[in-house]
Every structure is written in structure tokens, then in C-alpha cells.
Amino acid sequence: MDSIATLRALSDIIANAVTTVERTYKDAELSPPSLDEPFDHHAPAEALRRDPVVVAAIQNLVAAAGQITAVMRDPALYVLDRAHGFQVSSCIQAVSQLNVAEFLREAGPEGMSVKEIAARSNVDSKLLGEASLIRAVSLADATEARILRLLATHHIFREVSTDVFANNRISSTLDKGKSVDELLAKPDERLLETTGLSALVEFLSEEVFKASGFMAESFLDSSPLTPHMRAFKTDGNMFQWFENPDNKHRLMRFGIAMKGSAAEEPVGTIFKDKISGFPWQNLTAGGVIVDVGGGLGATSLSIVKEYPTFKVVNQDRAPVIKQSKAHWQEFFPEYIEAGMVEFQPHNFLEAQPVKNAAAFLLRHITHDWSDANLVIILNHLRAAALPSTKLVIIESIVAPACAGRSAHPQVNNIRILGVPRKSAPPPLLANFGVAAAPLYYYDLTMNNVLGGQERTLEGFYDVLLQSGWKLMEVYHCPETDWSHLVADPIF
Numbered sequence: 001m002d003s004i005a006t007l008r009a010l011s012d013i014i015a016n017a018v019t020t021v022e023r024t025y026k027d028a029e030l031s032p033p034s035l036d037e038p039f040d041h042h043a044p045a046e047a048l049r050r051d052p053v054v055v056a057a058i059q060n061l062v063a064a065a066g067q068i069t070a071v072m073r074d075p076a077l078y079v080l081d082r083a084h085g086f087q088v089s090s091c092i093q094a095v096s097q098l099n100v101a102e103f104l105r106e107a108g109p110e111g112m113s114v115k116e117i118a119a120r121s122n123v124d125s126k127l128l129g130e131a132s133l134i135r136a137v138s139l140a141d142a143t144e145a146r147i148l149r150l151l152a153t154h155h156i157f158r159e160v161s162t163d164v165f166a167n168n169r170i171s172s173t174l175d176k177g178k179s180v181d182e183l184l185a186k187p188d189e190r191l192l193e194t195t196g197l198s199a200l201v202e203f204l205s206e207e208v209f210k211a212s213g214f215m216a217e218s219f220l221d222s223s224p225l226t227p228h229m230r231a232f233k234t235d236g237n238m239f240q241w242f243e244n245p246d247n248k249h250r251l252m253r254f255g256i257a258m259k260g261s262a263a264e265e266p267v268g269t270i271f272k273d274k275i276s277g278f279p280w281q282n283l284t285a286g287g288v289i290v291d292v293g294g295g296l297g298a299t300s301l302s303i304v305k306e307y308p309t310f311k312v313v314n315q316d317r318a319p320v321i322k323q324s325k326a327h328w329q330e331f332f333p334e335y336i337e338a339g340m341v342e343f344q345p346h347n348f349l350e351a352q353p354v355k356n357a358a359a360f361l362l363r364h365i366t367h368d369w370s371d372a373n374l375v376i377i378l379n380h381l382r383a384a385a386l387p388s389t390k391l392v393i394i395e396s397i398v399a400p401a402c403a404g405r406s407a408h409p410q411v412n413n414i415r416i417l418g419v420p421r422k423s424a425p426p427p428l429l430a431n432f433g434v435a436a437a438p439l440y441y442y443d444l445t446m447n448n449v450l451g452g453q454e455r456t457l458e459g460f461y462d463v464l465l466q467s468g469w470k471l472m473e474v475y476h477c478p479e480t481d482w483s484h485l486v487a488d489p490i491f
């Protein structure tokens with residue numbers, strides 16, 4: 001395709017997507033949510049945005065807008081813009097820690113001056129050390145204005161008038177839902193009982209951001225230290241590092257952040273419908289399902305709620321199981337009393353104690369580990385498996401940016417079920433380009449904090465085969481990038 005034809009095709013994709021959005025909202029007598037208004041999860045206009053027709057139109061729109069920018073922009077400016085992306089991360093970290101979205105929620109659409117936020121938020125000494133208060137306030141609010149202005153320039157916050165900012169639809173998602181007074185009075189508890197999105201944002205823009213600064217260095221030398229080990233000068237992996245008493249706050253933040261990732265895809269969607277995901281109903285009633293590395297047990301909870309005859313064993317590292325058990329004792333004691341859930345401290349790098357599992361479930365576990373370590377984990381599960389045991393992995397599957405069939409000798413024989421994954425129409429990149437970027441970010445996030453990785457279908461097939469499991473089928477779940485990969489033990 002010549003360059004003007006490419007440009008025209010991309011602009012047509014954008015125009016068609018806008019027409020689809022316009023028509024769908026008009027039919028529903030609604031308008032799409034405004035960027036200038038705070039996000040309202042319960043608004044009918046937001047619900048309509050989750051309609052599959054609108055989702056598909058937005059996916060095309062985002063992919064084409066990203067690609068048209070790449071096509072048209074000065075290439076050096078484009079690459080410098082990308083190289084500067086870390087500034088956006090560090091500003092997001094700062095505004096989350098300073099509770100700016102909450103200040104601005106309380107200020108309403110008129111907004112609040114940065115001078116006022118700085119004066120109320122006690123950031124001065126943190127930003128400026130021993131500087132005097134008067135000087136600190138003036139420098140702090142100057143810094144804060146610059147932070148907010150960079151974000152407003154990226155459509156996160158709105159500069160209402162010079163140095164006065166208000167929340168918009170995007171910045172309001174950083175709102176932890178508590179009053180500013182409460183957040184300032186109990187700073188150590190500010191993330192507790194929140195949706196987890198802020199905790200996730202802070203984890204990404206702090207631990208992951210710092211670790212990522214060491215990615216090239218660790219890739220270029222042959223030492224086995226992960227970027228995270230280099231950044232935080234530690235010998236243990238991130239989970240071991242979290243157990244250091246100095247990292248109590250970080251461990252708590254990570255736990256809440258995992259809840260935030262569940263907000264991206266509620267765990268209950270593993271049962272969203274009984275066709276697009278693994279058919280749990282086909283497992284023998286009364287069977288034991290082991291939630292391997294189950295964390296707080298959110299997935300275990302979904303299972304026992306949906307299938308009360310199954311028994312769930314929630315396994316994780318001892319400190320996590322302690323938290324998980326306390327959490328269930330407080331919020332879901334009825335399941336413990338009914339014997340539907342058991343809490344088992346277990347290191348999955350060692351022999352698996354449950355020998356009669358109907359299924360081993362690994363949700364968001366495999367991407368934490370390199371192939372070498374994952375083979376150890378899966379080998380232990382294989383050694384404990386019965387011929388009827390199913391291995392169910394819930395992860396995203398990385399696709400190449402180009403179109404075409406896999407050259408892997410076995411992968412084309414795997415049964416692909418659930419909601420078919422579309423390839424983008426040309427001239428878009430086959431994987432929808434920047435519209436699909438989060439998965440590729442997570443791939444490197446896993447590498448940088450744990451030495452892990454997201455995997456292609458070929459990658460899953462090979463690592464499973466090396467561990468005594470045969471990948472049989474894949475269910476692509478609706479409304480999410482995640483898939484259920486189902487493997488049988490090889491006997």
C-alpha cells in the first residue's frame with residue numbers, strides 16, 4: 001500500500017469507528033462519556049462503552065490513531081517522545097501519593113490551585129528536605145504545577161485556568177474514594193479498602209518503573225540478577241524481598257494492587273458463560289480444585305460460590321496464606337465452616353502435597369516465572385497428577401505484531417474454543433498495535449520484576465511439554481484478553 005493509501009485507510013478506520021460509536025449511542029439516546037467529566041462506573045454511557053460493538057470500534061480507533069501518529073510524525077520526535085515516557089510514570093506516582101485526584105474531587109469542576117493543594121498536603125518537606133516552609137511551599141507548588149501540567153498535556157487532569165486543575169474522566173480513576181482529611185490523617189492506611197487501582201498504579205510506577213531502568217543492563221551482562229534485584233540491591237526475588245520487614249507497606253500495596261488487577265478482569269468472569277471458558281461443570285462433583293499460588297483466594301471464592309460441591313485448596317506462601325485465612329474468616333466464614341475451602345501453606349517449587357486433584361488452577365502464576373523455574377513448578381504438579389487431573393492456566397497469550405500462521409509443528413492442532421480472537425484489518429498491525437500494548441508492557445514488567453514472561457501459544461506448548469503436560473485446548477474468554485489453557489498429564 002502506498003503511503004497516501006495507508007493514510008487514507010487509517011483515517012477511514014477512524015471515521016468508521018466514530019460512526020459506529022455515534023450510531024450506537026444515538027440508538028440508546030445517550031452520549032459517549034465526556035473526557036472533562038469524572039468517571040462514573042455506574043453511568044449508562046459507561047455501560048454502553050462495554051457493549052461488544054463499541055469495544056470493537058474503540059479498539060480500531062485506538063489502533064488507527066496510534067498508527068497514524070507513527071506514520072505522520074517526525075520520526076525523531078516520535079522516538080524521543082517514547083523515550084520520555086518515564087516522565088509520565090513518575091508524575092502519576094507523585095499525584096497518587098499526594099492524593100491529588102481526591103483533592104480535586106472535593107474541589108469539584110471549578111478545580112483547585114496547585115498552591116492550595118501544596119499547602120494542604122504537607123508535601124513540602126518530602127519534596128525539599130530541610131528547606132524552610134515558605135520557600136518549600138513555593139517550590140513545591142511550582143513542582144506540582146509542572147507535574148500536573150505534563151499530565152494534563154497527556155489528557156490526565158484538566159488545566160482549568162493557569163495553575164488551577166480539575167479532575168477529568170481519566171484522572172478521576174486515581175481517586176481512592178476516601179476524604180482528603182482521612183487520607184492525610186492516616187497515610188499508612190490510604191490504600192486499604194480501595195478498589196486497588198491506585199495501588200496497582202503505584203506499584204507499576206514505582207517498583208516496576210525503577211526495576212525497568214536496569215533492564216538493558218541486566219540483558220547485556222550474563223549475571224542472573226533480575227533488573228529488580230539490581231534496582232533494589234537484593235538477592236531474593238521480589239516475593240522474598242516483600243517479606244523483608246522494611247517492605248511491609250510494599251507487600252500490603254502489592255496485595256491490594258492484585259485486587260486492582262482483578263478490577264481489570266473480575267475473577268468471576270472465569271464463569272462468565274459456560275461455553276467460552278474451561279467447562280468446570282464437567283469435573284466430577286465433589287472434586288478437589290487446587291488454587292496454586294491462590295493469593296487471597298479470590299478465584300477460590302468464585303469457584304466455591306459457583307460450584308458448592310467442589311472443595312478448594314488455596315495454596316500460597318505461608319505469610320500470604322495467613323492473610324488469606326484471616327480475610328476469609330472475617331468476610332466468608334460460612335465457606336470455612338462448611339469445609340468448602342482449606343488453606344495450605346505451600347512452596348510450589350517443592351513437591352505438591354495434594355495427590356487427588358480434579359484440577360490444578362494457576363491464575364496469573366506462570367507469567368511470574370522464567371521457563372526454567374516454571375518447568376520445576378509444573379513438574380511437581382505433573383508428579384502429583386492422576387490421569388484425569390486437568391491443569392488450567394489462566395493467562396494472556398502473546399500474539400506477534402504481524403499476521404500469519406504459526407510455524408510450530410504442533411500448535412495449529414490445538415483446539416481453540418471460546419470467543420475467536422480477531423486479527424486487525426490491514427493496514428493496522430495484526431495485533432491492533434498500541435490498542436494491545438498493555439499485554440506487551442506486562443510481558444516486560446514480569447521480566448523486570450521477577451525474570452518472568454508472558455508467553456506465546458508456542459511458548460506455552462513447549463514449556464508444558466517439557467514438564468510432562470500436553471496442551472489440549474485453549475478457551476478465549478469474552479471481554480478480556482485472558483484465556484484458559486487446558487493441559488492433560490502425559491502418562
Ligand SMILES: C[S@@+](CC[C@H](N)C(=O)[O-])C[C@H]1O[C@@H](n2cnc3c(N)ncnc32)[C@H](O)[C@@H]1O
Binds near residue numbers: 239296317364365
Ligand atoms: C500474581 S499473584 C496471583 C495470585 C492469584 N492466583 C490471583 O490470580 O489473584 C502470584 C502469587 O504467587 C504466590 N507465590 C510466589 N512464589 C510462590 C511460591 N514459591 N510458592 C507458592 N506461592 C508463591 C504469591 O505469593 C502470589 O500470591
